[in-house]
Amino acid sequence: MSIKIPKRVTTALINSLGAGVVPRVGLEHIAVGREKEVTALLQDLDNIGEGGGAFRFIVGRYGAGKSFILQLIRNYAMEQGFVVADADLSPERRLVGASGHGVATYRELMQNLSTKIRPDGSALTPILEGWINGIQNQVAQATGMRPNDEGFDDAVEGEILAAIKETEGLVHGFAFATVITTYWRGYRADDNTKKTAALRWLKADFANKIEAKSALGVRDIIEDDSWYDYIKILAKFVADIGYKGLIILLDEAVHLYKISHTISRQNNYDKLLAIFNDTMQGKAEHLGIYIGGTPNFLEDSKRGLFNDLAWKRRTTKSRFTKGFQDTSSPVFQLEALTESEILLLFQRLADVHAVHYSTEKTLTNDELKMFMQEVINRLGASALLTPGEIVRDFVSVLNVLQQNQDLTISKLLHSSGFSLTTNSKSNNVDNSEFAEFTL
Structure with a gap:
């Protein structure tokens, strides 16, 4: 095939779409319209x-x-x-x-x-430690000192305090700055208790203010009425650190x-x-x-x-x-996809599938139109406009064809055992209230 996609990406695409969920990676390869x-x-x-x-x-x-x-x-x-x-x-x-x-x-x-370097979540610790390591490198380059030299940690702390000073003026910013400072000092002293307490606070894991005051010396915790304020502080902080x-x-x-x-x-x-x-x-x-x-x-x-x-x-x-x-x-x-856009989507899915299985065999344009017409005949043209379940069906068709090399799409579509997925949600007068798989 002419397109090149890593195996881990094609695996995620095929597994996710076949299971009826939106993939976390590789979306650019199938985005249309x-x-x-x-x-x-x-x-x-x-x-x-x-x-x-x-x-x-x-x-x-x-x-x-x-x-x-x-x-x-x-x-x-x-x-x-x-x-x-x-x-x-x-x-x-x-x-x-x-x-x-x-x-x-x-x-x-x-x-x-x-x-980008931690795309699957739990990036808070890597963000903080990457920032600290970056400041240590900057101090080393600027001063010629090494991490074990006297005064090195003090110089790093000065840079850290300067970096978080901008957040102190925001609502709840002083508490946030105090917790970040505590994390640094725990990092500096290799004190996991301090680091863990700071991370717990940043993740809103403290049950009450007394516990937070005892562990970190701050009187605030992240609560229902304040969590958005801390989102704003975090946005400012991550921008300030690079x-x-x-x-x-x-x-x-x-x-x-x-x-x-x-x-x-x-x-x-x-x-x-x-x-x-x-x-x-x-x-x-x-x-x-x-x-x-x-x-x-x-x-x-x-x-x-x-x-x-x-x-x-x-x-x-x-x-x-x-x-x-x-x-x-x-x-x-979001406007409905046109039939030509749906056809392009099917083509891209077929190409990804062929790349994943390292085969040159893929569906022709006429065969893709045949599948589209079958959808229209069985479910109505409106089904194509919201293709969540149709994509799931199409990936299943590709899988069956790959597993049965002598089978053609025409034989599959017209076999007595073939039926398209139907979803009771799509048959409601107003189905827009429901959670959805969307593509």
């Missing part, structure tokens, strides 16, 4: 890297591509030198909640903190829409509005926030964001741009 959105998102990254903020809703029906776009942002951001954290909202992870639902989301984000900024990705915002208690739901929408205003008004530096949601979550006048006039004013499409997509808007309404 989202050129305008990608261009706008890359411009966001440029702006964030220069110190700005960004906030976007990625909105679409079941299977429209929300999760795919969020993962694409994640990969582009890491490649460009950002720190990235992602989490799926759920009944247990919200923005605020009486049982610590907000801080549960923060903990998930910290667990999934990733960088990264371009922090990108936060929150998927499955439909779970906020599903909150049955009206006041609890509104509290979450109010928290989201505060975050939106903060980033859009330039109060958050080097921070990008992307939220994946359904049309109901945004537009339902009874339970969605549009129930709040403040939200409706900020996110309603301009009356003068009907029929056009404004990619500078805070809302990306």
